[in-house]
Amino acid sequence: MPIFIYCGDDNYAIHRSALTLRSRTVEPEWLAFNYSVYSHDNLNAALEALEAALSPPLGGSLRMVWLANTTLLSQYPPPLLEKLQQTIEKLPSTTVLLLTCAKVDRRLKSSQLLLAHARIQEFSLIPSWRTEDLWQRVLDVAAQVGVQLTPSAVSVLTEAVSNDTRALYAELEKLKTYAAQSEQPLGEKVVRELVTSNTTTSLQLADAIRTGKTSQALTLLNDLFNRNEPALKIVATLVTQFRTWLWVKLMVVEGERDINAIATAASVGNPKRVYILQKEVRPLSLKNLQHTLPFLLELEAALKQGNPELMTLQTRIIVLSQLYAKG
Incomplete structure (x- = not known):
């Protein structure tokens, strides 16, 4: 029975x-x-x-x-x-x-x-700040559906769907149809062209800050607030992502070339993702990344103390984006 x-x-x-x-x-x-x-x-x-x-x-x-x-x-x-x-x-x-x-x-x-x-x-939704788990989830479902993706393509798809399981399956089915006649893994360019990103995610916000795009970062922040995304949840995702970038950059600066060692230090479960992270941190200064983490933790403390959420986030994001725009 x-x-x-x-x-x-x-x-x-x-x-x-x-x-x-x-x-x-x-x-x-x-x-x-x-x-x-x-x-x-x-x-x-x-x-x-x-x-x-x-x-x-x-x-x-x-x-x-x-x-x-x-x-x-x-x-x-x-x-x-x-x-x-x-x-x-x-x-x-x-x-x-x-x-x-x-x-x-x-x-x-x-x-x-x-x-x-x-x-x-x-069956629990993966919190949006657990970026490593989201990345692995895309890999697992892609294997289940039968779609091969390059590591950069996995990152793009993770950013696009976040923890939306329905969207993940829908996009992978679309990619499967496109790749029906190919035995090669789909790359970042193809995924960007085919995948629909209807949902603003905190990962996109982190990328906008990293690339110094202040206006885009503020637009993404407003979109997140319009979707009632909790402020502390947004900050948690930023902390996780910038901590990962910091560890990868630190290991690269120290001359570490072993991908597995970098993955372990940065708490990255799949070493293949390290290649993407290395590309993302290449133009970033270690000093800026070291400054960002305590800055975000101060932001988290300010929110917990009851400061106006949107205004507090906007002010800090402008500062961070301008910091990375200067290089």
Whole structure:
């Protein structure tokens, strides 16, 4: 009696995984009979889903019942607990029961009951300041989709989609179609031409500051605020990115040529990314990078003290951008 729980805030990843589970469970010709989705969080929908889970499959070998966006693991009416207990006890081996939700409250009796019998998998959006994890995510999904990318192309795509899983898959499918007749990895130029960047990211802001483009940096900052991006989250991404650039520049200045050693020092998980980072820091002065990190940490402290967010960020970003414009 397999029971699965998919939870988290990456809704698109949850949806894709649910469809993958469906394709492994129910034969296509029997989908109309052996696959049911209950997407409402009211009591009747939950009761109907649990009742359907007890039914044997028609014709095919397995039945799948998906209770989507359920509150069963965060709150539940008392009558549901008894029905849930009965369902788990009688659930046939021919039924796959999937529950998806945003979060699981492990204190609830319903959650404890399900977790004792279910396999749980979490799907969380990667925070935008964890640039290394975002870069690796692009690599992993590209391999899954079947698209080869150069390290510089991975950086461009990471910057364009940030942590938007839906956009990442959509852009990679587009790139896959383009590269159908080629065995060579797609490069930065092709990705820039084909990938749509509808979302301003803090990584783009970091690049604008690094290249001394004050006007562009301020425009990107305003875009981020218009999308209600938290100020501290923006600063966290800038700190992470400039810290990485600082370590790479420091290692290069000291004469280190071992890519793996540079990757280790800069906390870069994939050494191939070091080539891109070396290119980015080549025109930068070590002194400016050393000045930037404490400057950003002071900015973070100022925001935590309650200073006006937009004005504080604008002032500091102008200073940093002008610093890098001077070289």
